[in-house]
Amino acid sequence: xxxxxxxxxxxxILDHNKRPRNRGRxxxxxxxxxxxxxxxxxxxxxxxxxxxxxVTDIRFEGSGCAISTASASMMTESVKGKTLEEAKExxxxxxxxxxxxxxxxxxxxxxxxxxxxxxxCQYPARVKxxxxxxxxxxxxxxxxxxxxxxx
Amino acid sequence: MSTIVTAMESTRxxxxxxxxxxxxxxxxxxxxxxxxxxxxxxxxxNAATTQKPLAVMDAISRYYRQDNANIHRxxxxxxxxxxxxxxxxxxxxxxxxxxxRPEEIVFVRGATEGINLVAQSxxxxxxxxxxxxxxxxxEHHSNIVPWxxxxxxxxxxxRVVPISDAGEIDLDEYAALLGPxxxxxxxxxxxxALGTMNPVWAMIDLAHRQGxxxxxxxxxxxxxxSVDVAKLDCDFYVFSxxxxxxxxxxxxxxxxxxxxxxxxxxxxxxxMIRSVSFEKTTYGDVPYKFEAGTPNISGGIGxxxxxxxxxxxxLEAIAAWEHDLLAYATAALxxxxxxxxxxxxxxxxxxLSFVVEGVHPHDVGTILDREGIAVRAGHHCAQPVMQRFGVxxxxxxxxxxxxxxxxxxALVAAVRRVIEVFN
Numbered sequence: 001x002x003x004x005x006x007x008x009x010x011x012x013i014l015d016h017n018k019r020p021r022n023r024g025r026x027x028x029x030x031x032x033x034x035x036x037x038x039x040x041x042x043x044x045x046x047x048x049x050x051x052x053x054x055v056t057d058i059r060f061e062g063s064g065c066a067i068s069t070a071s072a073s074m075m076t077e078s079v080k081g082k083t084l085e086e087a088k089e090x091x092x093x094x095x096x097x098x099x100x101x102x103x104x105x106x107x108x109x110x111x112x113x114x115x116x117x118x119x120x121c122q123y124p125a126r127v128k129x130x131x132x133x134x135x136x137x138x139x140x141x142x143x144x145x146x147x148x149x150x151x
Numbered sequence: 152m153s154t155i156v157t158a159m160e161s162t163r164x165x166x167x168x169x170x171x172x173x174x175x176x177x178x179x180x181x182x183x184x185x186x187x188x189x190x191x192x193x194x195x196x197n198a199a200t201t202q203k204p205l206a207v208m209d210a211i212s213r214y215y216r217q218d219n220a221n222i223h224r225x226x227x228x229x230x231x232x233x234x235x236x237x238x239x240x241x242x243x244x245x246x247x248x249x250x251x252r253p254e255e256i257v258f259v260r261g262a263t264e265g266i267n268l269v270a271q272s273x274x275x276x277x278x279x280x281x282x283x284x285x286x287x288x289x290e291h292h293s294n295i296v297p298w299x300x301x302x303x304x305x306x307x308x309x310r311v312v313p314i315s316d317a318g319e320i321d322l323d324e325y326a327a328l329l330g331p332x333x334x335x336x337x338x339x340x341x342x343x344a345l346g347t348m349n350p351v352w353a354m355i356d357l358a359h360r361q362g363x364x365x366x367x368x369x370x371x372x373x374x375x376x377s378v379d380v381a382k383l384d385c386d387f388y389v390f391s392x393x394x395x396x397x398x399x400x401x402x403x404x405x406x407x408x409x410x411x412x413x414x415x416x417x418x419x420x421x422x423m424i425r426s427v428s429f430e431k432t433t434y435g436d437v438p439y440k441f442e443a444g445t446p447n448i449s450g451g452i453g454x455x456x457x458x459x460x461x462x463x464x465x466l467e468a469i470a471a472w473e474h475d476l477l478a479y480a481t482a483a484l485x486x487x488x489x490x491x492x493x494x495x496x497x498x499x500x501x502x503l504s505f506v507v508e509g510v511h512p513h514d515v516g517t518i519l520d521r522e523g524i525a526v527r528a529g530h531h532c533a534q535p536v537m538q539r540f541g542v543x544x545x546x547x548x549x550x551x552x553x554x555x556x557x558x559x560x561a562l563v564a565a566v567r568r569v570i571e572v573f574n
Contacts (some may be wrong), residue, residue, distance in 0.1 A: 004521070005518065005521050008517070009514075014572075017460070040513055040528075040529050041529065041530050041534075041537075041543045041544055042513075043543075046438070048299035063543055064511065064513075065513035066511060067514070103298070123517060125517070126517060129513065
């Protein structure tokens with residue numbers, strides 16, 4: 001495999017693609033959202049259980065490429081247990097990380113395992129695959145906030 | 152028997168390489184010598200758009216350098232020259248399609264606009280509640296959505312001909328769906344997602360017996376098979392310039408003159424009128440009443456150069472060459488147990504759609520891209536075809552007149568790499 005191909009398809013990504021974590025429906029979800037990429041047909045449905053401002057459980061369903069499947073799987077692992085504010089901050093950092101101009105730019109600090117997506121920024125056509133699940137979880141959390149504010 | 156099928160059969164007996172100088176052809180396409188991701192470009196996305204030969208670029212450049220002016224207006228020299236070149240392009244298209252008269256050739260932006268024009272100008276005034284428009288499962292979205300829109304506007308019903316596991320239309324099933332309420336049949340000549348070449352001659356004949364008119368979507372056909380609209384006896388035929396080595400933004404609607412004459416204009420504006428006053432405007436004759444506004448003049452001229460280029464090589468020779476590539480690639484991918492091919496019709500052109508087991512087509516596309524190989528990965532704007540075969544997407548290699556067996560070898564090697572990476 002050429003180096004940058006190896007950067008994109010790191011072992012961890014291939015593993016999460018083959019064995020996605022937290023896959024399936026969450027029957028007692030407090031909020032959920034669907035994300036769809038009409039250009040390539042990738043689809044993800046994220047379910048969350050939020051208690052006292054903290055994500056206590058999260059699952060996803062959907063179909064897509066290795067990057068989007070692995071990203072959804074790893075997103076659920078990262079977001080589980082976080083407060084809503086922490087989850088949103090993680091989304092912002094991750095988004096900045098995969099859309100940065102240069103691989104060298106050191107933005108990955110604090111992302112931990114999610115840094116395996118460092119190669120994605122070299123593939124502009126694939127950035128949306130990596131961010132789909134994140135945009136979707138963001139939408140789910142924002143809807144919940146809306147519900148709360150109207151009550 | 153269809154003339155087109157007969158033509159294809161006759162090319163089968165040729166030795167594809169005899170007299171076909173692919174290296175000389177490749178030299179006409181400057182882009183083919185560039186590198187992508189450090190590898191020589193292997194361009195196998197011809198069903199999306201084709202590359203352009205120097206002859207096309209030169210014709211467009213020459214027009215802008217020497218003759219640029221608006222057409223059908225000025226008395227000055229350049230306007231006369233531009234008008235002559237644009238109308239000569241129309242005559243070139245007429246001859247290319249075997250149409251009876253140049254007025255039957257309407258320049259549009261592409262096949263999509265041609266279909267929309269027919270749906271709105273032919274279909275909308277005529278279709279009534281209970282009438283039927285018949286399409287097939289293998290249509291591109293551009294030959295589905297315009298008909299859905301006109302059906303919604305008129306209360307007509309859209310009906311769909313099924314396809315077999317091989318991706319073929321069963322003529323008996325098609326005939327059973329044709330009825331006295333069928334007003335329009337719209338069918339693709341060659342499927343962009345499966346490569347199936349449909350028996351359009353037989354389909355047109357059957358539709359005419361029921362009194363329906365037929366539009367053939369030739370977007371994927373004209374670069375790969377010789378088309379004669381008179382022999383086909385079709386009512387409307389559309390294609391896009393950019394899929395036959397011409398520029399983007401120009402395409403062709405062929406329509407039988409008596410049908411075009413009876414249709415209202417599609418858009419209003421300059422160049423499509425005979426006289427305008429605030430009380431009453433009278434429209435120009437065909438084809439001008441369908442060509443409102445300053446058209447894509449350089450596009451028409453570039454398209455004519457592309458058709459001339461293709462005709463110089465000869466569509467029979469091109470079909471034979473591409474058929475050899477398709478058969479060679481199909482055999483190589485079929486031999487790989489992890490690869491599944493979609494579209495195994497007996498008559499095919501150019502297109503090889505496939506999936507690699509357990510690997511999403513986008514990942515296939517990315518890995519191929521790293522090897523300099525351009526293919527399409529996705530639903531190919533034919534989601535009903537994907538649903539028919541139960542996949543969200545496929546990878547698609549599509550061949551053009553400049554592709555080689557060595558490029559097929561590169562494709563096969565890259566698909567092996569895909570399997571390595573994901574296993």
